[in-house]
Amino acid sequence: MPGLALLRYGSYFDFMQRRRRFEDPRSECVYAAIDTLDAGLQRELLRDLATIHALSLENPRTPADKVRAAVNALRDAAEILGHSPSVKEYRTLCKELSELRLPPESSVRRWLGGGWNDCLRRALLDVVADGDFASRPIGFSDRFDDAEVLAALCECAAELGHAPTVTEYFGWARRPDVRDRPGRRPSSFKPFERFGNFRRALIAAGVIGENEARYSANGRILPLRFRYSDSEISSALLMVARRLGRSPRPEEYRHERQRIYDEAMAKGEIRPIPTVEVIRKRRGDWNAALAAAGLERIEHPSQPHLGTTRPTYTDDEKLEWLRQAWKELGEPFTTNAYKRWRAIKIRTEAAAIPCLPTIERTFGGWNHARRLALPAIYTDDPAQHGE
Secondary structure, X not given: OHHHXXXXXXXXXXXXXXXXXXXXXXXXXXXXXXXXXXXXXXXXXXXXXXXXXXHHHHOOOOHHHHHHHHHHHHHHHHHHHOOOOOHHHHHHHHHHOHHHOOOOHHHHHHHHOOOHHHHHHHOOOOOOOOOOOOOOOOXXXXXXXXXXXXXXXXXXXXXXXOOOOHHHHHHHHOOHHHHOOOOOOOOOOHHHHHHXXXXXXXXXXXXXXXXXXXXXXXXXXXXXXXXXXXXXXXXXXXXXXXXXXXOOOHHXXXXXXXXXXXXXXXXXXXXXXXXXXXXXXXXXXXXXXXXHOOOOOOOOOOOOOOOOOOOOOOHHHHHHHHHHHHHHHOOOOOHHHHHHHHHHHHHHHOOOOOOHHHHHHHHOOHHHHHHHHOOOOOOOOHHHOOO
């Protein structure tokens, strides 16, 4: 029989797909557990679930009750129509079948936190073509107020413990537990456009200051803007040239740019300075960029200059910085922990600390560097330090 079933469905995957009762695999797991219960326990569980949903429909007060009421309303509408309801169809049902006491469409959107198709997805229904583009009743608006947008950013920052990136915010706003809470929170970029961009919205919300540095989850500095103007590129070249006393070569520009960043971070600020790659892409080549900034051209710009400003460290100094980092960080002493510690140290103390690639290149990798710096803590036995 199993062989005949596989021949009928074409493949084992198709066979298992046909046997699935639910779209969400979590429902399959729960159903499998319920299926093992005695019939009496199954009946009791069914009664309790029906009671919870019935009470939610009568008087939805808590966020969870409102979600259940909205989902039940959408499912009931789909049962009556035989397909997922559009906005117009749902409004018609609310008007013509008032005995059903379906919640208004605006309440469904607010309780489930999103557009009409988002609500349908949450009720496990198919989306509709005009779900988010149907006309709205006079006086209705699902446009977020400025206060709602800024309050959502403050709430997100308070929970995460730092200013969120765009990705972090949307991941937070779309979490089921966040969507179940009272109030509305933007789940698309459109509401932030009125502030200029996401960073400007964070500043308006008071989450970050005008020139305050912002970091990604891995400790990388995030830029203040996404595109530099031609004048900003020329200004950056002129600033570096003044510090060096001459036209900079690309490698010199990189080193000086990092020093400017470090100096700004020591003050808790960030300076928007384009990279060498951005300058070359916009101007075509390095000398063309220098000429546009009014600086003298240089011969063979790719060759290093003898007077490089790149800091140098002895091996002992590098190991001493590792020991200092471990004393302040403790365990787990990982590469990410070291990078975050170095960024904070540079920002708060303007210290010259070797970067992770320098450490790894000098000692042949992070683990070997740790063993040399802290031989009493890290041995050659991987089991003793989780390698």
